[in-house]
Amino acid sequence: MTLMENASPPAEGTIRTERRGPLLLVGIDRPAKRNGFTPRMFRELAQAYTLLDDDAELRAGVLHALGDHFTAGLDLPSIAPFMQKGEKLWPAGLVEPLDLGSPGYRRRTKPMVVAVQGITFTLGIELMLAADIVVAADDCRFSQLEVKRGIMATGGATLRMAERAGVGNALLHLLTGDEFGAAEALRLNFVQKVVPAGRQLEEAIRIAEAVAAQAPLAVVATRANARKAVEDGPLAAMAEFVTVQQRLSRSEDAAEGVRSFIEKRAARFSGR
Incomplete structure (x- = not known):
């Protein structure tokens, strides 16, 4: 897979990868559906994370998204059957992108920097909290809104939001499902940098290159x-x-x- 913004993704979306020296750029590509995640996208994301860890020439990853938004979260119609059966969305033995330490899956060992923009809901927050360093565009709109859909966040939000921001701050957003911006995400330590919209990927790559230059x-x-x-x-x-x-x-x-x-x-x- 090559990261080409002009290439039309399949209807169910795809994850595009591009090697850039010691970096692996991992692109979420389903902009027509606000990058809503399908089973195929979960599988390919796990494969991309596994490639990063297994290739000795790669030293850091950059997760980002094509289009105006990072991701609106799960494509519920295609994901709901897996949730009801309690089935995982990626093959056993791969690196788990949510880094939950689930039995049968590997944990990532190499650094991952994330660039987020626009709508960054549910899974989007969980993916960025599972990474190491997050650069947010100043147009970001965040929401952990599972309670509005009758389900619970099980991709790490209940753990990592409380760890980063304290239980009270975490529950403020987890229990209301409200929408908040980049400034609030920075205050809560969910993101590490806020930059003007359009600069987030450039800054994430700059940070990843600085990490990759170290031992x-x-x-x-x-x-x-x-x-x-x-x-x-x-x-x-x-x-x-x-x-x-x-x-x-x-x-x-x-x-x-x-x-x-x-x-x-x-x-x-x-x-x-």
């Missing part, structure tokens, strides 16, 4: 330790400090880091 083993280890601190607590994260640092300090990249410091030049990391 890959150190980036993966740092991200994993921060996640462990959130999920398992500070003591569990601290318990890994010595062993992880020993492993990293013996790597070729650590030696290159020292050489580049002495020689006053940019480091050339290999991921070994």
Whole structure:
């Protein structure tokens, strides 16, 4: 799949990927339906995330959307049968884009930066909270509105909104399903940067390139330790400090880091 904005997507939408040096750009492509997610799109998104993790040449991902909106969420008519049966929407053994640690699925290890714009509802919020860094256009409209449809957010919103913003702030939006803008999302730590509409992908790529320029083993280890601190607590994260640092300090990249410091030049990391 190649990311080509001029290529018409199939009616059920698609996920387009583009390699850009060490980055994998992952594009949500169903703009005629406000990028509402179908089973095909879920499957292809999991495949794209798995490609990012499995390809040694790729160091970071950028999730974005074609068209005016990030996503209006689920395409309920096509997704409802899966929900009623309790079935997953992606094949077992792949990286789970929502990063919930579900049995039979892998968790992403490489960084993911997200660019969001326009309507970013339900699944859109959950995908961005499951990533690592979020850049929002100032025209974003956010809503976690499952309660308005008689269902519950089960893609991580109930967990991550409370973790980022506190239980009261999370429930304010989870229980009312209200709509809020980029400034509120920034206040709640749901996004890390707000930029003028049209600049969000450019900024997300800039951040991802800066991440990809660092030592890959150190980036993966740092991200994993921060996640462990959130999920398992500070003591569990601290318990890994010595062993992880020993492993990293013996790597070729650590030696290159020292050489580049002495020689006053940019480091050339290999991921070994």
